[in-house]
Amino acid sequence: MNTDQKDNWLYEINANRKVLDLNLREVWRYRDLLILFVKRDIITVYKQTILGPLWYFIQPLFTSVIFTLVFNNLGNISTGGLPPFLFNLTGITIWNYFTACFTGTSDTFTKNAGIFGKVYFPRVIMPLSITISNLVKFGIQLLILIAFYIYYLSIGVELSFNYTIVFFPLLVAVMAITGLGLGMITSAMTTKYRDLKVLVGFAVSLLMYISAVPYPIEVAREKLPAFAANIISFNPLSHILESFRYMVLNTGNFSWGGATYALVFGVLVFFIGLIIFNRTEKSFIDTV
């Protein structure tokens, strides 16, 4: 019926890889799967545990207590007149979301080799679903932050938002795509070379210390040698942390430049991750 046979084919399976063959239409077609994966992750994590989602509360609370004791009581880091506990809790809440996205997606290929080896669906659905289901966890942890915020307000500590709070969703999105992008790059690399897998665990915990989580950037500039301070201010994650605290606690020296830098970095990492991920998904099953 059609004279031009070439245009007749629905799709072609071959070895050629286009650099940016993202096939977003297909991802959209599988949107129900994305939703179901998110649902599955949320439902199944705490099945057959006694405390259930309470575990979401415990981890940030304990970490904040420890940080307060170590960095603020022992180390005398100034938090600009804010209750150190609230300062730390704020940082940890957003940082947790980043690590959850990063570590959760960094072993996408190796962890799902079984299912990927049997059936095709756009692989990117997997890390996407992890990023989204972690959003729920982040939401719950945000509630604790709000609870303590209200508590400190009620005992008469002076706290205030900044108008930049309207950019909060954007900030979370930048954090998500940065974590997702880095995770996708790592997951693509680990299919062949497992070395990175060992690295991820301790890289994340080290990364926290150069990302201005338990201290403001300003303090780092004052107290640290120049090269270390530079690393911290070049780290886009520090700027996200700083911006988040600025929005919520109205503290620190927020700069639009820093925030834009973090945004550009996030978008860049996300696209690089997506490209590498897409190239890997085609034949990773042979090397995994």
Added chain:
Amino acid sequence: MIILKAENISKQYRLGNVGTGTLSHDLNRFWHKIRGKEDPYLKVGAVNDRSSNAKHEYVWALRDINFEVKQGEVLGIIGKNGAGKSTLLKILSRVTTPSTGSIKTKGNIASLLEVGTGFHPELTGRENIFLNGAILGMTRAEIKSKLDEIVDFSGCEMYIDTPVKRYSSGMKVRLAFAVAAHLEPDILVVDEVLAVGDAEFQKKAIGKMQDISSGDGRTVLFVSHNMESIQKLCTRCVILENGKTIFQGDVDSAISKYLASNKKEDTLDFPIELKSLTILDFAILDNLNNRVKAILLGKACSFVIKILNTSHMELNLNLRFQIFNENEMLLTTLNTFHVNENKILNSKEQIELECSMDKLPITEGTYYIGIQILDLYERKVLYQNNNWDIIEVYNGDFFETGKLPSKNNLGSFLLDYKWISKHNEGINDKS
């Protein structure tokens, strides 16, 4: 209309471990690529014959596979273990890409490589139906509309709200197959899923497969080394051997060819020279006159032997083939004497004797063929061997009704028989 076309599909795998050498090969490959040259490692590679020693670092799991599938066709892909079936399936279902070549398709392909992919043990049957369905490419709305059918087909209604980890393995498989069977892709790729489940469920599954292909005119690629289901379901076959297609065509010839290629090393060395005669050749032929070592139940089969009288005397040949089962129990004898077919063989004369059966009646299994050659003039046994040859019988469509009962219900032999019914009206009529 051709719905799927495979052109020069090849797939190369690396042997041995992925280790430090990998990085150097990768770098070399990258270096060739940025200069616009071909992948240097695609030039090397051995034929995939697993028994031989690995001399190369790379191996071709598939080499230059070409085939076309028309819409509505059920294409059987057969081959021994290691022939490349699974690799081809993986490429078809987009799990991996070919090293060279391409597959073009006009329809969506869904595969049943292994049922139950993505089942989560903590989720209930119902939740898993949705999850599994979505993984296989169905939308939520589609699954919802078919939910009752799926639950019904699986026969797990009672447990549908229980976590799948509490299911028996049989139930899990049934549920998984039920989901998969309700997929509606243009092209369905099936890999021996029929080997699962109990007899009743298998019947259901085969029925469903037949519905899919015949009723809805959907295209099915069916991969198996079970000749029985191939014979039943397929309309055309491709045979793979060591990563190459060695045959494409109709099902009967394909099965015959496949069984012939299945033959073990010949144990018999011809000619066999005896005192007064020489056995020049012996063969088991199937319905298409191919030499085979395996045959389908219900197909024509014949034993052919060539004998040369080396003595200077006339021989009155009485030839017997005997069929023994695996327990060395004699099942039957095919004897020239009983049917008055003894042959007089002059000195230096050669004869070819064929003993043919229209329908092989012995059921699935391995059988030994024994041979006895007697000279009735001298009244002595010239040659006797109870373990002369081996024949493999696969289940087949003996009654030509498409109904293949399992071996347990068959016994060792099948007969051609008739059922005759006479209706007597009125005897039970009490009105």
